[in-house]
């Protein structure tokens with residue numbers, strides 16, 4: 001079985017948005033981090049979310065991914081397993097949804113330094129009940145697929161920043177997540193490595209019919225995505241899809 005076979009692409013649902021946000025607001029005290037966002041993300045689409053510091057990018061990502069609940073508005077996720085209103089779920093069900101149906105690549109990687117590359121990736125499967133030998137086998141296939149053959153048994157601290165981000169990409173992909181969220185996935189990398197990591201991320205996601213949402217300050221990273229959404233003061237002020 002190949003890495004692709006284990007995390008097979010979902011059927012095409014071109015007309016139905018994978019994520020549909022309506023009237024999203026998020027308020028922290030006096031701060032309106034999101035001030036009314038409507039957004040449809042399609043299957044197989046790569047979307048960069050850009051904007052100045054404090055414009056609400058991470059808050060939007062966190063609301064879309066069910067990490068935080070919006071103050072008002074809704075987020076509906078539609079995958080091959082059906083539709084769910086993420087924003088209406090209690091905390092425990094949102095955690096489960098994130099673990100089972102979504103993938104995450106954050107700048108810090110969220111990798112466990114004490115574990116090896118293959119153990120970090122396998123953990124995502126073991127949390128879903130896959131026995132360790134099978135989990136490590138499939139984790140190894142994804143690491144190979146992302147150019148990390150021979151590095152499976154290194155701890156995270158023994159990898160370069162770009163290699164560690166590839167481990168994070170493998171971890172986000174190994175469960176077959178149909179939507180992957182990346183917050184500044186290349187923020188700590190040099191230009192060439194950033195390009196390679198973005199390429200690996202896009203190949204592993206969009207290449208398999210999955211959707212990827214990337215928060216970034218970097219124009220070069222955004223240019224690798226199919227669509228760019230710009231935020232200002234918690235609102236969408238530009239969307240390359242609408243301009244196209």
Ligand SMILES: Nc1ncnc2c1ncn2[C@@H]1O[C@H](COP(=O)(O)OP(=O)(O)OP(=O)(O)O)[C@@H](O)[C@H]1O
Nearest residue numbers: 028031032033051052053054055056057058059060
């Ligand atoms: N947990 C929180 N508590 C209070 N205020 C918050 C919280 N999270 C975000 N904010 C505020 O909400 C606004 C939007 O923050 P957010 O992190 O979404 O912006 P951003 O565009 O991702 O910024 P950056 O590019 O600097 O990461 C900011 O004014 C921020 O200070």
